[in-house]
Amino acid sequence: MISVVILGAGNVAHHLYKAFFSSEKVTVKQWYNRNIKTIEPFKNEVNITDDLSQLTEADIYIIAVSDDAIAGLSKKLPFEKRLVVHTSGSMSPYDIDKKNRRGVFYPLQTFSKSAEVDFSTVPICLETLVRTDYPLLQKLGKAISKNSRRVNSDQRAALHLAAVFVNNFTNQLYRIAHEITESQGAEFDMLKPLILETAAKVQELSPYKAQTGPAKRNDKKTIKKHLKSLENEHHKDIYKLLTTSIKNTHALSYQQSSKNKTNN
């Protein structure tokens, strides 16, 4: 049984708490938050506190607070030489105060208050500064996910950046699609199966192979039609830039097909 203390009460902390609470291999010995009100609903399940001097002993301390608050909170911890990890994609384990043993426990998923998360499929990126700490952190990862693995800081930074593209930026494309459909009295709902299928397709195929559409075909007529119908200049810029990006990615086959055309 691994004992943990959770520090913080944002979305990640809440979802981690639930996952640990449901696991037979983990005990949440305590949950700390600066503002105790947020975690009061859980006081019958777990020891809660808003007082760092009251922190209890545990195998692993999990700092699940905003990036900017990690260093400060880790400095205030009233103990040393224990294993302390944060849950951030972009911060270094060195951002944790060096009086403790340090590591990272970064779940690569989007968490919101309302949506339930099946943690067993969430990839968890694990890192410890000292090799001998790794097996314990790995055990914690395996206790809640089938998909935890060692990821160094450079790899984690790349994953965090890539996550912005596939999550935040993709979601903004959905938003623009929402604006485009609504502006013509069409229903955004009609795009939902396509949105799901687009995500499902790259679970099997590479994004390179999954690509279709006017930019990949270099279908100038349709591209021109689309650009003409886009009223928002900003949307037009995004259309142009991503069309060029697709053309660059598929440049070889595109050059070949225009070469063929010239030969005809």
Next chain:
Amino acid sequence: MISVVILGAGNVAHHLYKAFFSSEKVTVKQWYNRNIKTIEPFKNEVNITDDLSQLTEADIYIIAVSDDAIAGLSKKLPFEKRLVVHTSGSMSPYDIDKKNRRGVFYPLQTFSKSAEVDFSTVPICLETLVRTDYPLLQKLGKAISKNSRRVNSDQRAALHLAAVFVNNFTNQLYRIAHEITESQGAEFDMLKPLILETAAKVQELSPYKAQTGPAKRNDKKTIKKHLKSLENEHHKDIYKLLTTSIKNTHALSYQQSSKNKTNN
């Protein structure tokens, strides 16, 4: 029982053929393609032909060929006053030769050769130039999908354009994420659950409400870090443009939060 003839043998034609073939309410009387080889594997199931003069009588003729070929093929049809529809998102029903009754049967989904499609969830956009033709086309839509509805040409054009954003452009963001992770020896596979969850989230929440991340929070430190680590200038441009787009979308709450900060 509605009888149809399919013209063309691309991805859409293949998937439509399968869906019609499985429906008890539809008979595929004939399948035409210029190159008969493509449809020869189906010759034991359906009458096939490569000769337009041999086209049989049917309730609806479905032209599922590339946009540029629709007008020409429709001109060559050796009959008149029958119901002829195309399956294109961006072409008008007027692109079909006027000797026949005209309409559109546009399935809004991404089709590839390999992937199976559950047609019952595919939205189908229906349009007929003459009102009295609509009930028959509607019946055909309902025979294969729970999700068919009347969509005029302006709405269909908006959906087709929006589909480029949620499908082709989103897929290109996946591709860029692939490049970013591989460049650091990280695994693109680790992003796959996030890709699915991002698509799943907007099935319930609006994209506006589903948004999270550094651009929405206006987290300048992380944005700066990300821009610094992007080596590809083109990826940098996409990062900047989509970050600005998210900021614009969430401008009100952003202005309010910076106002609050100033007041503190």
